[in-house]
Amino acid sequence: MTELFIEGGRALLGNEIVETGLRIAGREIAAVGADTNHGTGTVNADGLLLLPGIVDLHGDAFERQMMPRPGIDFPIDVALVDSDRQAISNGITTVYHATTWSWEPGLRSAENARKLLESIEQMRPQLAADTRFHLRHETYNLDAESEIIDWLSEGRVDLFAFNDHMDSTVASLAKPQKRSRMVERTGLTNEAFDRLVQSVVSHSHDVPASIARLAQAARAANVRMLSHDDESPAMRQAFRAQGVAVAEFPVNEETAREAAEAGDFIVFGAPNVVRGGSHTGWTRASDMIAKGLCSILASDYYYPAPLLAAFRLAADGVLPLTAAWPLISEAPARAAGLADRGMLATGQRADIILVDDTVPLRPRIVAVVAAGRLVHLTDANRLVRSSIVPRKAVAAA
Incomplete structure (x- = not known):
């Protein structure tokens, strides 16, 4: 068992930031505690914030490593290693790869889902972040139901989401630019894509029963x-009745308010906060947070966003950092059923990020500890007193 002592930092403990x-x-x-006995390695964190590692429930930026351009594939193992580096370097110590x-x-096919899992x-075991599988099931994908139930019962799925993008897909067929992107992603011709959409839509009457069977299987597997992109309070209520307690990206305030009043977890995208609004033109996440209608922020499509969003909320006066940070640590951990992380406390998993917050709105991660191991270091000279950083490495840096 290795020991490590981090001294001199300003740590987020509960709702306070304390030098300890x-x-x-x-x-x-x-x-x-400041007077805790030193371990075999000591890290000097003077002037740095010590924050719980980020728990990212929904991120699909890894898809860009798999297919950086339409039709251009790279090996999944290469993509996962690169995505792991990106996640860790942005303070994400628990990452759920949201796999559609x-x-x-093409990119979101059965073959790719199986290979990714x-x-x-x-x-x-070789990835620095605790890497988990978030399966985003397109509800019209009826052929997948039996296999997904098997995955759920075998404990292979860590989070399970219901997606329904059929209406937006059909609407996009009349928009040349969106249509082109969708068709390129599948590798089909325009004519073949149209025939496929028509065939899938023709089975819409079978979708509700399939959702019910899958929800039952997920409940049985704990x-x-x-549910993704809930459009109305009625839709949220219907999913909640089947045990779906997390609302991802509700598309309007009415739906988010219904979810909040029922005690559901509500997820919005951290990029929405950083950019000042949704790229789709839907709900503005910072407004929802200010109204108490958002409990979790996720990286969505951009790994740097959770870190930046927490500091943006604090700078804009929406929430103090002590209240903003739990949106990306403690709350997502609770939503996922992970009781061992999300806060800095005795007995918790040692997922810790050391942040230089000197420059407003531009927090810089100096080091990341994941499950007790120093897995990322950007400034060895900054931690020169650390006995766990070899002097040769310091000199080289």
Whole structure:
């Protein structure tokens, strides 16, 4: 069992930021306190913030590593390693790869979903972030139901989301630019794509029963469920009745308010906060946060966004950092059923990020500890007193 002591930092403890030290033993925080006995390695965190590692429930930026341009594929193992580096370097210590299994061929096909699941399972031990599988099921993908139920019962799915993009797909057929992007992603001709859409839509009457069977399987397997892009309070209520307690990206305030009043977790995208609004023109996340209608922020399509969003909320006076940070740590951990992380406390998993917040709105991650291991370091000279950083490495840096 290795020990590590982080001294001199300003740590987020509950709803306060306190200058203190953290002692890490193995994978856990063994003690909190400035007078804690030093471990075998000491990190000087003077002037730095010590924050819980980010828990990212929904991120699909890894798809760009798999297919950086339409029709250009790279090996999944290469994509996962690169995505892991990106996640960790942005303070994400628990990452759920949001994998869409659609009725489409190509990037979001059955073949890619199977390969990605297998790759995550095989590579998990060598990845720095705790990497988990978030299956986004397109509800019109009826052929996938039996296999997904098997995955759920076998404990292979960590989060399970219901997606329904059929209406937006049909609407996009009349918009040349959107249509072109969709068709390119599938690798089909325009004519073949149109025929596929028509065939899938013709089975719409079978979708509700399929959703019910899948929700029952997820409940039996104790897998947390999410519904994506809820359009109305009635839709949110229907999903909640099936045990779906997380609302992802509700498209209007009325739906978000209904979810909040029922005690559901509500997820919006951190890029929405950083950019000042949704790229789709829908709900403005910072407004929802100010009204108490958002409990979780996710990276969505951009790994740097959660870190930046928390500091943006604080700078804009929407929430103090002590209240903004739980949106990307404690709350998503609770929503996913992970009781061992999301806060800095004795007995918690040692997922800790050291942040230089000197420049407003531009927090800089100096180091990341994941499950008790120093997995990322951007400034060895900044931590020169650390006995866990070899002097040769410091000199080289």
